[in-house]
Amino acid sequence: MSDSISNEIEIRPLRSEDFDSLVQLDSVLLKSEERYAYWEKKFAAFRLRHPNLSLVTIHQGKLIGYIMGNISGWEFGIPAGTGWIEIMGVDPDYQRQGIARRMMDELMNQFRTLGVKTVYTMIGAKDEHIRKLFLSAGFNEGSWTQLERDL
Ligand SMILES: CC(C)(COP(=O)(O)OP(=O)(O)OC[C@H]1O[C@@H](n2cnc3c(N)ncnc32)[C@H](O)[C@@H]1OP(=O)(O)O)[C@@H](O)C(=O)NCCC(=O)NCCS
Numbered sequence: 001m002s003d004s005i006s007n008e009i010e011i012r013p014l015r016s017e018d019f020d021s022l023v024q025l026d027s028v029l030l031k032s033e034e035r036y037a038y039w040e041k042k043f044a045a046f047r048l049r050h051p052n053l054s055l056v057t058i059h060q061g062k063l064i065g066y067i068m069g070n071i072s073g074w075e076f077g078i079p080a081g082t083g084w085i086e087i088m089g090v091d092p093d094y095q096r097q098g099i100a101r102r103m104m105d106e107l108m109n110q111f112r113t114l115g116v117k118t119v120y121t122m123i124g125a126k127d128e129h130i131r132k133l134f135l136s137a138g139f140n141e142g143s144w145t146q147l148e149r150d151l
């Protein structure tokens with residue numbers, strides 16, 4: 001990360017007043033309509049979690065990134081207490097400056113503080129740049145396989 005931006009950003013827990021900025025950033029990243037209903041549900045879910053697992057990056061007052069984690073129960077037989085990175089996004093004007101990596105590092109610190117020993121995520125098999133991002137952050141290939149069936 002360049003020194004200039006690194007010194008100017010703040011990574012902090014998500015607050016309710018971030019809602020509109022988050023919806024807008026999400027719609028820019030997805031190149032789609034603003035998903036107010038989706039984010040309302042997500043915000044309700046985040047409130048049930050530890051507040052330090054939903055983080056945003058702020059630069060000069062502007063929300064430019066987000067990362068949301070969770071700690072799972074026994075879903076799919078995965079042991080309780082496993083951390084998950086669920087969603088992450090960085091404003092296109094700020095990408096490739098190490099902001100996602102910084103947010104991942106901060107989320108890992110929060111997981112460690114909460115006693116989490118292993119963190120999982122899911123990525124698309126063809127999303128090479130996202131694979132690269134996670135490998136550069138110390139993730140390895142896991143031992144689970146996703147199965148699916150068309151209906
Ligand atoms: C994926 C995303 C969050 C990465 O954010 P970012 O701040 O640009 O990532 P970083 O700058 O921290 O990248 C760290 C490393 O990841 C890899 N990487 C990240 N984006 C990449 C890209 N577009 N192409 C190739 N490698 C990439 C590189 O190894 C990079 O290190 P380098 O720049 O020194 O080569 C951002 O591109 C994004 O918001 N994409 C749209 C939403 C999305 O796909 N989210 C992830 C799934 S939830």
